[in-house]
Amino acid sequence: MDAAAVRALRSDLAAARFTVDALSTVWGSGAEAALERGDRVPARRALAGNDSATAVLARLFILGLDESPRAVVAALPALGIAGAETLGLIASSTRVRPLLDLRPYAFLDARGAGEWWIASDLGELATGSALRTDHVLGVGGASVTLSGLLLPGPVDTALDLGTGCGIQALHLARESRRVVATDISQRALDLAELNAAVNGVDSIEFRLGSLFDPVAGERFDRIVSNPPFVITPRREDVPAYEYRDGGLVGDEIVSRIVGGVGEHLVPGGIAQLLGNWEYRDGRDGLERALGWTDDAALDTWIVERETLDPARYAETWIRDGGTQPGSPGYESLVDAWLDDFAQRGVTAVGFGYLLLRRAHGGGGTADRRLRRAERLDAPLNAGGSGAAASGLGAHLASVLAAHDAIAALDDAGLLALHPAVAPDVTEERSHWPGAEHPTVITLRQGGGFRREVRVGTALAAVVGACDGELALGAILGAVASILEIDVEALTAEIVPEVRELVLAGLLAASR
Numbered sequence: 001m002d003a004a005a006v007r008a009l010r011s012d013l014a015a016a017r018f019t020v021d022a023l024s025t026v027w028g029s030g031a032e033a034a035l036e037r038g039d040r041v042p043a044r045r046a047l048a049g050n051d052s053a054t055a056v057l058a059r060l061f062i063l064g065l066d067e068s069p070r071a072v073v074a075a076l077p078a079l080g081i082a083g084a085e086t087l088g089l090i091a092s093s094t095r096v097r098p099l100l101d102l103r104p105y106a107f108l109d110a111r112g113a114g115e116w117w118i119a120s121d122l123g124e125l126a127t128g129s130a131l132r133t134d135h136v137l138g139v140g141g142a143s144v145t146l147s148g149l150l151l152p153g154p155v156d157t158a159l160d161l162g163t164g165c166g167i168q169a170l171h172l173a174r175e176s177r178r179v180v181a182t183d184i185s186q187r188a189l190d191l192a193e194l195n196a197a198v199n200g201v202d203s204i205e206f207r208l209g210s211l212f213d214p215v216a217g218e219r220f221d222r223i224v225s226n227p228p229f230v231i232t233p234r235r236e237d238v239p240a241y242e243y244r245d246g247g248l249v250g251d252e253i254v255s256r257i258v259g260g261v262g263e264h265l266v267p268g269g270i271a272q273l274l275g276n277w278e279y280r281d282g283r284d285g286l287e288r289a290l291g292w293t294d295d296a297a298l299d300t301w302i303v304e305r306e307t308l309d310p311a312r313y314a315e316t317w318i319r320d321g322g323t324q325p326g327s328p329g330y331e332s333l334v335d336a337w338l339d340d341f342a343q344r345g346v347t348a349v350g351f352g353y354l355l356l357r358r359a360h361g362g363g364g365t366a367d368r369r370l371r372r373a374e375r376l377d378a379p380l381n382a383g384g385s386g387a388a389a390s391g392l393g394a395h396l397a398s399v400l401a402a403h404d405a406i407a408a409l410d411d412a413g414l415l416a417l418h419p420a421v422a423p424d425v426t427e428e429r430s431h432w433p434g435a436e437h438p439t440v441i442t443l444r445q446g447g448g449f450r451r452e453v454r455v456g457t458a459l460a461a462v463v464g465a466c467d468g469e470l471a472l473g474a475i476l477g478a479v480a481s482i483l484e485i486d487v488e489a490l491t492a493e494i495v496p497e498v499r500e501l502v503l504a505g506l507l508a509a510s511r
């Protein structure tokens with residue numbers, strides 16, 4: 001890495017105001033939305049005749065269009081053509097041609113708002129051709145989903161397994177003293193290293209190798225991976241894209257990573273992964289995924305965000321590889337995917353998040369382990385780029401803390417707590433017209449996973465009284481008396497429900 005060239009690039013990009021906001025201003029929201037749909041024409045037209053550095057860099061590095069050497073020198077005056085060639089950004093003759101995608105990326109995390117420049121391979125929109133199988137992906141939807149889930153730090157060490165362009169490693173570097181970023185692709189590591197350097201981050205170490213090989217014998221406070229989880233038929237006529245396909249059968253790449261995290265986490269260390277899991281022969285895929293940690297001393301919390309049937313799954317990933325329905329080869333690819341699924345009796349594929357935490361101490365707490373597998377598909381609070389899931393990391397951390405606070409408590413201990421309704425919870429009551437009593441009472445969570453919980457009259461009354469002042473036992477006594485029901489029966493009914501509301505983040509429990 002040419003350090004002087006990287007410094008020059010950084011100062012040129014800053015001087016050019018090559019930022020998310022500046023781009024939005026120069027090409028407008030309609031063109032931006034079209035770009036997200038894979039159509040660059042409105043953006044090209046919006047930039048026509050605009051010779052500002054922002055526009056020149058956008059045409060070159062985002063739209064993949066040629067520029068004149070004179071315009072590029074004006075946009076990158078410190079780096080120059082030779083410096084940009086040294087960094088592998090362009091090829092130059094009578095015109096300058098981009099060799100990489102380079103764009104600003106804005107985010108919001110626990111430490112506040114930030115912005116980086118991220119280099120990756122040019123996509124189909126810029127090259128007009130199908131992706132190479134060693135394509136290095138930029139920041140995509142899955143990347144942003146995972147970065148939005150990352151637990152706040154600070155921690156000492158973190159591992160980003162399958163770093164690609166390095167986006168998770170950069171996020172981890174904000175919360176960790178030292179980060180190790182691995183990949184099987186040397187090109188990916190080179191780009192990730194360039195991205196760290198251009199953004200002034202020097203706490204990431206890059207290592208080549210598969211899965212946990214590059215970190216044998218090492219342990220981390222955090223392990224993060226957006227792994228190549230896309231289930232792909234193992235046939236020669238099906239392209240195997242490095243960025244999405246781990247080269248194994250079915251969902252084995254995810255189960256192997258899950259199986260490996262335990263011996264690479266310090267006690268109390270946490271792994272956060274994205275993954276796919278197969279529903280086989282009518283067996284619930286979420287339960288299968290939970291089974292991957294049956295024998296491990298790991299807290300396990302899996303959230304399924306969506307499921308796709310085999311045909312939809314095949315179509316999604318064949319399109320992602322650049323082959324559209326109706327084009328040559330499409331039908332034989334669908335056949336390959338459906339044959340592969342049929343061999344394992346796959347009826348659906350789940351997608352979601354996995355959070356795994358190594359137990360403190362030497363085990364022996366199996367009955368207190370967190371073991372949750374749940375389907376939560378409500379749209380998350382949307383914000384700008386990178387903010388879609390913001391706040392979820394803090395939510396996950398508070399749920400883990402809530403689990404730790406109540407897991408060891410028996411019912412008497414729980415009744416002594418002073419629970420308080422979380423500030424983002426509202427209650428909705430639906431009545432049949434003219435009816436005195438509600439037919440449905442729903443508690444709605446405004447943040448977190450935006451859960452909706454149907455509750456009965458007694459639980460609604462209990463939750464309504466949870467102000468953090470009264471002990472749960474006292475509240476149950478009062479509610480039993482008002483509803484004229486037996487307090488012991490009410491306690492037996494409500495205590496498990498209160499535990500569930502605490503774990504869901506709708507009630508905060510304090511002593």
Ligand SMILES: C[S@@+](CC[C@H](N)C(=O)[O-])C[C@H]1O[C@@H](n2cnc3c(N)ncnc32)[C@H](O)[C@@H]1O
Pocket residue numbers: 137138139140142143146161162163164165166167168182183184185188209210211225226227228229242243244245246
């Ligand atoms: C979906 S991309 C994730 C990139 C980036 N971490 C992100 O969040 O956008 C998966 C990455 O895993 C890498 N990879 C594929 N097989 C791997 C393996 N066996 N071990 C480690 N990394 C692998 C790919 O090269 C690719 O960079």
